[in-house]
Amino acid sequence: MSLRYKAAVAGIGETRYEKASPKSALHLQFEASLAAIEDAGLDPKSIDGIIPIGITGAPAEEYVANFGLTDLRFSALIPHGGASGIGALQCAAAAIAAGLCTTVLVPSGRNVSSGARAGVRIHQMPQFRFVTEFERPIGAIAPAQLYAPMARRHMNMYGTTSEQLAEIAVTTRAHARLNDNAIMTKPMTIEDHQQSRMITDPFRLFDCSLESDGGAAFVVTSAERARDLRQPVVELLGSAMGHPDSPSSLTQRAELTHLGIAKAARLAFEMAGVGHDDIDVAEIYDCFTWVVLCQLEDMGFCEKGEGGDFVSGGRLGLDGALPTNTHGGLLSQAHMLGINHIVELVRQLRGHGDRRQVSGASVGLATGYGDMGDGGLAIMAAAR
Amino acid sequence: MNDELSEAYWAGAANGELVLQRCDSCGLVRHYPRILCANCYSFDWSSVVAEPAGTVYSWTICHHVFDPSVTSEIPYTLVTVDMTAGVRMLGRFESDAPPAPRQAVTLAFRASDGGRPVPVFTPATI
Numbered sequence: 001m002s003l004r005y006k007a008a009v010a011g012i013g014e015t016r017y018e019k020a021s022p023k024s025a026l027h028l029q030f031e032a033s034l035a036a037i038e039d040a041g042l043d044p045k046s047i048d049g050i051i052p053i054g055i056t057g058a059p060a061e062e063y064v065a066n067f068g069l070t071d072l073r074f075s076a077l078i079p080h081g082g083a084s085g086i087g088a089l090q091c092a093a094a095a096i097a098a099g100l101c102t103t104v105l106v107p108s109g110r111n112v113s114s115g116a117r118a119g120v121r122i123h124q125m126p127q128f129r130f131v132t133e134f135e136r137p138i139g140a141i142a143p144a145q146l147y148a149p150m151a152r153r154h155m156n157m158y159g160t161t162s163e164q165l166a167e168i169a170v171t172t173r174a175h176a177r178l179n180d181n182a183i184m185t186k187p188m189t190i191e192d193h194q195q196s197r198m199i200t201d202p203f204r205l206f207d208c209s210l211e212s213d214g215g216a217a218f219v220v221t222s223a224e225r226a227r228d229l230r231q232p233v234v235e236l237l238g239s240a241m242g243h244p245d246s247p248s249s250l251t252q253r254a255e256l257t258h259l260g261i262a263k264a265a266r267l268a269f270e271m272a273g274v275g276h277d278d279i280d281v282a283e284i285y286d287c288f289t290w291v292v293l294c295q296l297e298d299m300g301f302c303e304k305g306e307g308g309d310f311v312s313g314g315r316l317g318l319d320g321a322l323p324t325n326t327h328g329g330l331l332s333q334a335h336m337l338g339i340n341h342i343v344e345l346v347r348q349l350r351g352h353g354d355r356r357q358v359s360g361a362s363v364g365l366a367t368g369y370g371d372m373g374d375g376g377l378a379i380m381a382a383a384r
Numbered sequence: 385m386n387d388e389l390s391e392a393y394w395a396g397a398a399n400g401e402l403v404l405q406r407c408d409s410c411g412l413v414r415h416y417p418r419i420l421c422a423n424c425y426s427f428d429w430s431s432v433v434a435e436p437a438g439t440v441y442s443w444t445i446c447h448h449v450f451d452p453s454v455t456s457e458i459p460y461t462l463v464t465v466d467m468t469a470g471v472r473m474l475g476r477f478e479s480d481a482p483p484a485p486r487q488a489v490t491l492a493f494r495a496s497d498g499g500r501p502v503p504v505f506t507p508a509t510i
């Protein structure tokens with residue numbers, strides 16, 4: 001059985017994204033969730049499935065209590081960091097296709113400004129226990145330091161340059177400037193990127209994503225039922241998740257320049273029945289610039305090692321060969337765990353992208369990347 | 385926190401030795417310490433002293449202070465090394481020049497303020 005044409009994202013919601021919000025993570029999650037449910041034209045009490053994003057902390061029971069749900073039939077937890085949103089969408093579609101439930105809420109939201117930064121948070125996560133025991137004492141503290149050797153390896157093997165990574169940051173910033181709900185909107189040039197301070201070589205400040213407060217959520221229902229709801233229908237065509245070998249630590253992986261999505265991409269494209277040339281818009285998880293480049297290769301948009309050329313010359317821009325991260329991504333809009341990537345893909349496929357709408361976008365994809373390289377993608381389309 | 389799996393590694397490191405797990409059934413050497421051999425699924429293993437030598441796989445040079453404990457050490461280099469024992473390790477790299485791909489390196493352990501011996505790699509002398 002395939003998930004093709006079985007499910008649709010019927011509602012999307014986001015709070016304002018901020019560097020520091022006075023609202024609690026739970027408040028932000030509820031605010032985004034209610035916005036997504038309202039966007040679909042549904043009543044909160046119609047939610048009968050919930051897949052919270054694990055690292056944002058609130059279990060399904062919080063929603064039962066606060067929304068007064070009386071008939072929750074399905075809940076699950078997807079523990080893959082920034083790949084959790086894609087995993088949750090896949091899980092929701094599968095549960096709906098199997099008849100377990102009809103209307104699944106995928107909520108997320110966090111207030112990181114009030115607590116620990118990423119370099120502390122990851123060491124509280126069980127999947128990072130080897131990193132915490134063996135690598136943190138050496139000085140490998142934050143995600144940037146774990147991922148930078150992947151980019152360095154890619155540079156050594158294929159001649160990828162910092163200027164090519166800058167192309168990703170600059171294009172993404174240009175898109176954020178067209179988004180009224182983006183945190184970083186100051187213009188950026190390649191030179192600005194090259195002048196930004198070195199964080200952990202080869203990653204400069206502008207290669208790194210933001211730490212943001214806010215919430216984002218979406219509602220999944222059957223493709224059939226979505227036709228009776230408020231918004232233009234955006235259907236799931238295909239989805240797959242993949243995990244890299246030896247995921248205990250990045251340093252333990254045989255080859256650092258392949259991510260889990262390399263295993264998932266072919267499965268998702270086959271399920272969707274579309275090819276790479278059919279993709280009009282791509283929302284690609286961008287915790288670091290290089291991770292975008294690597295995923296483009298791993299998904300087969302270009303050969304391994306050719307990602308640097310692929311992203312250059314504005315090819316990821318709104319008028320480029322593959323308009324990418326049209327909302328400004330984690331790099332410039334907000335770090336909302338990639339849920340904002342799914343929200344933006346739906347917005348684009350509805351034709352509601354406003355100043356940043358990709359002309360004629362009818363098929364697109366969103367990806368997720370989490371923790372030690374877990375990855376996945378969802379290919380979606382505007383219903384014909 | 386040491387557990388029974390990693391106790392031997394840390395004890396060895398404190399003595400300046402690289403101590404790894406070796407599967408009693410198939411002989412595969414593994415790192416980091418794990419309960420189960422991913423090759424033959426044996427739970428049985430022994431500790432072996434491995435050669436403190438390898439070649440550089442990749443690295444990053446850290447300039448940002450992610451934790452106050454490293455303030456005085458910035459910039460420092462983290463290097464991933466393919467050890468001759470067949471496993472990969474993360475360590476500090478100390479030399480006048482940055483590392484290079486496949487550069488031969490030698491491992492030593494250095495005591496640290498945090499209590500954990502730190503693996504330090506330097507260019508191998510021929």
